[in-house]
Amino acid sequence: MSSPRIIWRKSLNYVMLTLTGVAAFAVVSVLFLILGYLIWNGGTSLSLNFFTQLPKPVGETGGGMANAIVGSLKLLFLAAVMGLPVGLLAGVYLAEFGGKTFSFIVRYTTDLLNGVPSIVIGIFAYSLVVLPVKHFSALAGGVALGIMVIPITVRSTEEFLRAVPGNMREAAMALGASKWKTIATVVLPAASGGILTGMLLALARVAGETAPLLFTAFGNRFWSQGWGQPIASLPVMIYTYAVAPYDDWHRQAWAAGLVLLALVLLSNLGARFILARSKAV
């Protein structure tokens, strides 16, 4: 017969298993709740027009967010061009070259930078790029997002480079490769899938940033007139439309949220795909 002690242990086991299970289920369901809610509220506004047309003037229904979709992609492009190379090279430095003290400083600073509130980075980009020329620009938004991309890229690059076995480096150097040649021809290719994944995730993460764009890229109800001019973006558009007093705009904000989430999910899936493929080699 089971003693009370054993019954107590078994029931405690059962209770804890249930609790952790419920928590795990809650984590998963949050994403699906958000997705479902977005589809429920924004699905109806999602038409071809949404992707091809400019926003309609206030008071008219319909129209789309083509400019914001293109604008977001342009901002991400700028962020990629400015942030990814710096992040990549700094990651290579940390993983392959760095000495103890300086590496520690770089790593610590990177973590701090990662923790800086995005709006503060927005202010920084504002004073750096917007104030001198006295108008908002896509460039300023790109700088803000680019800065945010750097720490994530640095850490993921370093992590994936460290995962490359040291004996591969030895093999290359034993064949007469210099340190840099070893990194460029063996270590980076071996880690490329992971590094690329980290970069995609970094971009996906900043794709949804609103705060740093509010006073850098600002927003635009029309096509942007160039890199030096204000530009629309999906997150800012969502913000603007969600707080406006029109039902049609609310629906479009939901739709924009759906598109943004779909973009992020797609790039996540793409990242996982790349990683899975690169591991199969």
Place this chain on the structure above:
Amino acid sequence: MEKTTSPTIEHKQRLTISNLNFYYGPKQAVFKLNLKIPTNRVTALIGPSGCGKSTFLRTLNRMNETIRNTRVEGEVLLDGQDIHSLDVVGLRRRVGMVFQRPNPFPKSIYDNVAYGLRINGYKGRLDDLVEHSLRRAALWDEVKDYLKKSAFALSGGQQQRLCIARALAVDPEVLLLDEPCSALDPVTTAKIEELMFQLKDSCTMAIVTHNMQQAARASDFTAFMLDGHLIEHSETSKLFTTPTDPRTEAYITGRFG
């Protein structure tokens, strides 16, 4: 300290090591080591774990320089030239290395073998040399139809022979083997030993091994190391049958190590 029976008088010496000291930071790992490695012969380095034989082997192609805070003293002559005065890239092309664990690159079989040629700026026909190297490593027949496949698809023994082919591709005069069979099964080990026997025509080899049967089977000369010192060096048959130093005898009869 050491009792070298100068077994190598009749042979040309590929490598002549004199008064070699090696330090990891303040800790000395190799002490005043003198050794001659004869041309186109296999020299085995045996000794208990941590006796410095791998460290010593890695001084011969200056691989230890990739480890921070290490220092080497003494002279290593490769065909009469001190290796420390040579360009390290050129040295490593002439003194190839095979490691304990097979470490192919995550590239195709072909690209693995061609790697050394490419980084050394070889401009000739890669295909021929890749085939030639794979044949020398006795791997060609097994992989000739899969050259574009990933090297990771090969078995452990095939990977190790691929690493040998990769080292052979740049046509080194010396091949250093750092316990090349310790991760392999006996059948594959036999293949590698057979391969070493064939390579003797064209290549000088130094092999670190924990396996005394392997040293006895595969080498012409054997050097026994203990605590960073070379204890005894002579013809393999002699060292294993009539060792002159009691410590050598104790080790090869299994009384320690």
